[in-house]
Amino acid sequence: DTAVSQTPKYLVTQMGNDKSIKCEQNLGHDTMYWYKQDSKKFLKIMFSYNNKELIINETVPNRFSPKSPDKAHLNLHINSLELGDSAVYFCASSPKKRTASYEQYFGPGTRLTVT
Amino acid sequence: GQNIDQPTEMTATEGAIVQINCTYQTSGFNGLFWYQQHAGEAPTFLSYNVLDGLEEKGRFSSFLSRSKGYSYLLLKELQMKDSASYLCAVVDWGYQKVTFGTGTKLQVIP
Numbered sequence: 001d002t003a004v005s006q007t008p009k010y011l012v013t014q015m016g017n018d019k020s021i022k023c024e025q026n027l028g029h030d031t032m033y034w035y036k037q038d039s040k041k042f043l044k045i046m047f048s049y050n051n052k053e054l055i056i057n058e059t060v061p062n063r064f065s066p067k068s069p070d071k072a073h074l075n076l077h078i079n080s081l082e083l084g085d086s087a088v089y090f091c092a093s094s095p096k097k098r099t100a101s102y103e104q105y106f107g108p109g110t111r112l113t114v115t
Numbered sequence: 116g117q118n119i120d121q122p123t124e125m126t127a128t129e130g131a132i133v134q135i136n137c138t139y140q141t142s143g144f145n146g147l148f149w150y151q152q153h154a155g156e157a158p159t160f161l162s163y164n165v166l167d168g169l170e171e172k173g174r175f176s177s178f179l180s181r182s183k184g185y186s187y188l189l190l191k192e193l194q195m196k197d198s199a200s201y202l203c204a205v206v207d208w209g210y211q212k213v214t215f216g217t218g219t220k221l222q223v224i225p
Binding site for chain 2: 040044104105109
């Protein structure tokens with residue numbers, strides 16, 4: 001029944017490692033997003049992905065790369081992890097843009113800790 | 116660029132009414148969201164305003180003035196469970212971009 005799911009819920013890893021976070025939505029939505037929420041609770045968009053169109057926030061380091069095997073999945077891969085990457089990462093999805101149905105549904109979040 | 120401002124913290128009494136303001140200066144604007152986020156949980160949708168005016172939904176109402184770059188969320192008959200952070204977000208569909216403010220942490224006290 002979960003609308004937007006993420007795995008893992010918690011991820012602890014060392015600097016320099018490469019890790020992935022998976023996201024799946026069963027809502028049939030067209031657009032998926034990745035957000036980063038830092039320790040000050042500021043929620044910042046990283047990527048949006050709509051029908052194979054990827055829009056990247058220009059402030060996101062290229063160590064971060066989204067990968068979408070299909071419309072229901074948008075995974076986040078992070079290379080060479082740094083201490084500053086520690087945050088909660090939220091996946092979200094929404095129906096087609098520019099329609100009346102626009103709200104974003106968020107996954108439960110993945111708390112990443114880099115040591 | 117996008118600039119969205121909200122008060123950092125607010126405190127209100129159970130049963131009272133509280134208004135959380137949000138001002139924005141953005142290069143693109145197609146609508147404004149309000150989300151609620153309890154500690155340790157994901158944000159959940161509260162409202163979306165596209166046109167000027169007040170939208171009411173139960174105890175929560177949201178107002179938008181596009182000419183003033185201003186919105187507020189009004190919470191009535193406050194309950195303890197309303198203690199949470201409230202996030203204002205501006206959407207620019209042209210760039211599929213949703214920009215969040217820093218959020219307002221509301222504490223409801225007995």
